[in-house]
Amino acid sequence: MELAAAAAIGTALAVGLASIGAGIGDGLVTGKTVEATARQPELRGSLMTLMFISVGLIEALPIIAVVIAFILMGKMG
C-alpha cells in the first residue's frame, strides 16, 4: 500500500475514533451536570465551572489525536 493511501486511512481513523471518545466523554459529564443542576439549582455556578474544567481535561487526548491526524494529512500529498 502506498504511503499516501495509508496516511489517508490513518487520518480518517484517528479523527473518527477521537471524536467518538470525546463525544462520549463530554456527553457523560454534561449529562451528569445537567442532572445535578436540576436537583440543586443553587449550585449551578460551581457545577458549571467544574464541568468546563472536566471538558478541557477530557478533550486533551482527542485533541492530540487530531494533531496527529493533521501531521498525517501532510503526508498525504
Place this chain on the structure above:
Amino acid sequence: MSAAAGHEASKDILAVVHENLNVWGFPHDAVNFGFGAMNLKTLVMTWIVMGLIVIFTVAATRNMQLKRPGKLQLMVEEMFQFLRGLAYENLDPKKGASLMCLLFSLFLFLLFSNLWGLIPTMMSPTADVNTTLGMALFVFILVQVLGLYYRKLGYFKHFFEPFVFFLPIVLVEELSKPLTLAFRLYGNIYAGEVLIAVLLGLIPLTATIFGGFLASVIWLSFSIFVGFIQAFIFTMLTIAYVSQVTAEHH
C-alpha cells in the same frame, strides 16, 4: 494512474493555503542563529503579544480610582478577583496570595496568545509546541520547588507513599503532568489554526453556495471559546498541582 494524477491535483491544500497566508514573509523552517534553531514567527508573535499585554495593563491601571473606576480597570479587577477566588478555594490564603502574581500573568498571557492567532495572518505563540512545553516545564519546576520549600526533605517521602513498589507509577504520573499540560494547550490551539486554514482553502468550493465564509465564522467563534477555556484550564491545573504539593498534612 489516476492515483498519481490525484496527488498532483490536490497538492496538499494546506501547503497552498499556508503559502498564500504568509503575508509577512516569515521563513518557514527554523532559523539558526548560533545557539540552536528557532521559529522566527513564534518569537515575533510572542513579542507582539507581550507588548500588547503591557499596553493593556498599563492603560488599565493608570489613574486607578476607588470611587469611579474606568471600564478597563473594572475588567482587570474582575479577572483578578475571579482568579483570586479560584486560588483561595484551593490553597490557603497565605500561599494563595503569594501565587496570585504568577497566576494572573499566566492567565493573561495565555488568553492574549490564544486569541491573537484568530486575527488574519497572525499566529498564536501557543500554537507552537516550544512555547507550551516551556510554560509546562516552568510550572513543573515551580511545583517541585514549592514542594521542597514547604515540606523540606519530607517532600521526597510522598513518592514512596502508599507502597514502595508504586514508585514507577508515581514517577510516570508526576512526569505526565507537564506533558499533558503542554500538549493539551498546543493541540487545541494548533488544531484550531490549521482548521481555519483548511476552511479558507475550501472557499472556492463553497463560495457559490453560502458565501463560503459561514463555516469560517462559526469555527472562529468556537475558537474564541476554546481560547478562553484553555487559558482557564492551564491556570486551574497550576493551582491544583500547587495545592496538591503544599497541602498541610493529613
